[in-house]
Amino acid sequence: MAVSEVVRPLLNGAVMLLGLNAGGALAGGGPPPPDPEQVEAGRGVYQEYCASCHKPRGEGQPNWERPNAQGELPAPPHDSEGHTWKHSDAMLYRMVSEGWRDPFNKTQHLTMPSFKDQLSPDEIRDVITYLKTLWSPEQRQFQRTETLVRGGFPSSSATSSSATSSNYSNGREENAD
Numbered sequence: 001m002a003v004s005e006v007v008r009p010l011l012n013g014a015v016m017l018l019g020l021n022a023g024g025a026l027a028g029g030g031p032p033p034p035d036p037e038q039v040e041a042g043r044g045v046y047q048e049y050c051a052s053c054h055k056p057r058g059e060g061q062p063n064w065e066r067p068n069a070q071g072e073l074p075a076p077p078h079d080s081e082g083h084t085w086k087h088s089d090a091m092l093y094r095m096v097s098e099g100w101r102d103p104f105n106k107t108q109h110l111t112m113p114s115f116k117d118q119l120s121p122d123e124i125r126d127v128i129t130y131l132k133t134l135w136s137p138e139q140r141q142f143q144r145t146e147t148l149v150r151g152g153f154p155s156s157s158a159t160s161s162s163a164t165s166s167n168y169s170n171g172r173e174e175n176a177d
Contacts, residue, residue: 030137031144034129042130045123049115054078058134071106078131085132085139090151092128097121125153 047056053075054060060077068074076082084092099114115124132140 031140034132038126038129039133041123042126042128045119045127046130049118050078050127053112058082058131067104067106072111073102073105075112079134080136080139085135085143086146087143088146088150089128089143089153090147092131093124093153096124096127121154121156128153 046054046058054077055075058078060079060082061074064074064076064082066073076084078084087095095112096119097114097116099110100112101108102111105111119127132143135143
């Protein structure tokens with residue numbers, strides 16, 4: 001039996017005891033609405049740094065689920081058609097900050113480059129907050145639960161590379177499919 005098969009029901013029970021629903025919001029409602037200023041700031045960051053690969057409305061590159069001629073998966077959508085919503089805030093922050101190499105790619109370079117030298121921690125948080133506006137209410141609920149279970153954004157004081165890595169259980173807290 002996998003650890004997650006044991007841990008997830010326990011965590012879900014703890015969430016319910018805290019007065020939250022399965023989506024991680026206060027019982028009777030969905031996740032809290034995002035801060036409009038943070039969303040607008042994130043939209044700007046997205047257009048400047050992300051849209052060239054993930055497209056202006058988060059639709060991703062064509063055939064994103066099949067390897068291209070180089071043996072790499074193209075940039076996935078960040079809207080409701082993709083899988084970004086399946087990851088916790090901690091994992092999304094790590095992917096944007098440190099970059100990501102899809103384990104199924106045949107090359108060794110980062111599929112998504114690191115943005116820690118171009119974006120501040122607040123800008124990374126803003127762009128992730130913006131991405132959440134591209135998802136369905138059910139996807140936002142799921143993502144909120146993942147964040148409650150697997151971790152949120154690193155604290156402002158823990159944004160150095162070494163501190164960030166320690167906040168992610170050495171990066172093994174979840175798979176990035």
